[in-house]
Amino acid sequence: MTIQELLSEYEELVDWEEQCDYLIDIGRELPVFPEEFKTDSNIVHGCQSRVWLVAGLDQSHDHEFVRLQADSDAMIVRGLIAVLLAAYQNKTPQQVLDTDIEGLFERMGLNRHLSSSRRNGLHGMVERIRRYASEIVGAEGSQ
């Protein structure tokens, strides 16, 4: 699902109740996360629930895209992961860095509806993704 598809469905919904259910639904459909990746080094800190996130580079095309896999033991967090995956899918490291993710959260009302600890967890995931992307961009710049 692209972020445009996600947003057009999300913004059809009348209130946070429905949007919350929607996030849980798309969280259910996350791609399976390999059990062997559920290691301490892949845990994102700052989350109340456990979140694992693995970032890699997909170089099978003529572009190199950031490839993300993530999972959580909380369903609402899986829903937020689904949003992140949609926002960052098929993007180069530079495009990841250029993505206005805060604007997206604002547009979806997440800052309003999520508690501060959940927002911190979400930002923890974003930070980790951005750090990965900036390492790639930095390494390429120095070559």
Next chain:
Amino acid sequence: MTEFDYLSVRAQFPVLMQTLNRGLRPTFLDSGASAQKPACVIAKEREVEEQYFANAYRGRYLFGARVDDELEAARQKVAVFLGASSPQQVAFVPGCTAGLNMVAFGWANKHIHPGDEILITLMEHHANFVPWQQVALERSANLRFIPMTDDGRLDLDRIDEVLTSRTKVISVCGMSNVLGTINPIAELAKIAHSSGAILVVDGAQSVPHMASRVQETDVDFLVFSGHKLYGPTGVGVLYGKADRLEALDPTVFGGHMIDRVWADRSTWATAPAKFEAGTLPIVQAIGLGAAVDWVNSVGLEAIHQHEQNLLAEATRRLSDFPGIRIFGPGLEHKGAILSFRFDDLHPEDLALMLDRKAVFTRHGHHCTMPLHDLLGVSATTRVSFGAYNGTDDIDALVGAIEFAREKLGVSGVQNK
């Protein structure tokens, strides 16, 4: 015994009488974090602000004198409430955390030396855990833990494994903020004193729910916070035996707490002033006096009985849910706190769904990471009761859990 009229108690709490979005009524089950305030406490705070506010113990004019009188009256009320022999044993401090830090570092100054031992428990809130841990690190003392039974009580049969002639302090919570365990304070005081140690009690959870009887139980220090006792935030109480307060060094220095200041040294005022440096939380401390009056007007014992009945009822009804694990000991050993976790429903998700039904609970590690390590879970959901809760709140809780389970389809999901 007459039925406890929780509806008329609740009617005194404006915040609980609101109607929220979609016609929901707030079901407040997080008094363990902070209790709501009755109208009389709010009115008292307003009275101070609007009628006679001034700094305390400084200006001998009309307002200042009134504030002093009100503060001393509040101090007296707290002393009687705790069963202390004198209001001079009650110091107003910024909160329970500040008070526990003051005891830990103030006592360590003269009384904890390298190789000495400090005995706490793994069920302590970080506020009664980290200060002692840091004192131990600073003073090269050893931090040890009283063994616990599998159901989350202190195992005093095994206290000899950790109590030594070097034990200088035993510091425990009166009631666990997660397990609800009520600890045997009088027995612990005997144990402490028989080996020359002092007993410090973190009363944050116990003081609002049961009589503290500080003289009878023979505790050396007891600390609690106002906002869990239907009072304002920003004020707590440090109680100590008279001789212990004298032996406790101040750790916060400044105005009012001194006897005499010279250019190169100072001497201290006697307690409680020694522990009240700077401007007090004046309005809050006076408000706390009003909260004590309010609790007395309902009756602490009546509140206790009512809350224990709610705990029993909630435990019974939640036990019916499949896959639930309720933490802590049996009802005879615990107070008004119920922490649990479902096999197939994450506390994070549950909290979100309960919130949608205006059922307010707490989830997470509740500032007890070592305890959660012991329990083997990263987070739990906690329900805690106050005088204003009733069986209708338990109905709402059960209904909201059913809603969460249905919405999250916990039975038919592949990913836990």
